[in-house]
Amino acid sequence: MKVRVHVSLKPGVLDPQGRAIHHSLEGLGFSGVNDVRAGRLIELDVDDGTSDAALDEMCRKLLANMVIENYRIEKVAA
């Protein structure tokens, strides 16, 4: 089973990387970009029987830092 874990900074946590991307987009002449937040996408290939609880635990224990990040688990159809 393919699983995508989307990790993003929590609202309110400063994202210097997103800011730099935003700045660069403006430099390229793209107007109307109001904000940019950069995150991380982690793709897992796990056994079909892997439980939601186990996936959740992977995120909480390693893939995301719950002090600064949120995560969203997306199961991808094969």
Added chain:
Amino acid sequence: MSDFRAAVVTFPGSNCDRDMAVALQKVSGTAPIRVWHGDADLPESLDFIALPGGFSYGDYLRCGAIASRSPIMRAVIAAAERGVPVLGVCNGFQVLTESGLLPGALLRNSAIRFVCREVPLEVVNTDSLFTSGFTAGARIRLPVAHHDGNYFADEETLDRLEGEGRVALRYAEPVNGSARDIAGVLNRAGNVLGMMPHPERAIEPAQGNDDGRMLFESAVRGLVGA
């Protein structure tokens, strides 16, 4: 004075472990034991554990994230919970926040630039094992060299840290965007200190600065007597 039994942990990608070991040896007179990240156990009856700077695991995932889940860290966490003093510098600080031994997190520097220079600091807490030799409010200078030293914690946590005297060091000028200019924090029990500046790079005049020496002297004196 009895022997000062210290351990310096090396992770793949640590690069300040030797400096840390030299600093501990010069100040305490005893060479620390070198410990590898894959070891499951620490040496017996340690007085002190140091987590050095560097780029453990190439900063993959998040700085310090993979190192904080390595086998030796289970032993370090258990030792810290028993009260063994633990000092984490730079990447070592990131490992301590990632492991949950210290609150907060270290984000990318607000200006995105890697900062590598000597910075002025204020020693805020002089009651801790690590800072007892400094005078209150002392201004010192220490080198920093990091990309991710921007200390973050929610407002409630920051208030608590300040209220409990757990901010050990503060930048005396803007360096990396850290919340409330925090450069070093203590755990609640006071036996774990994480800091971005490098005291081990400033222990004798040959390094151009010996302001960091007092941190190690404080710990050695506090643990094995003068």
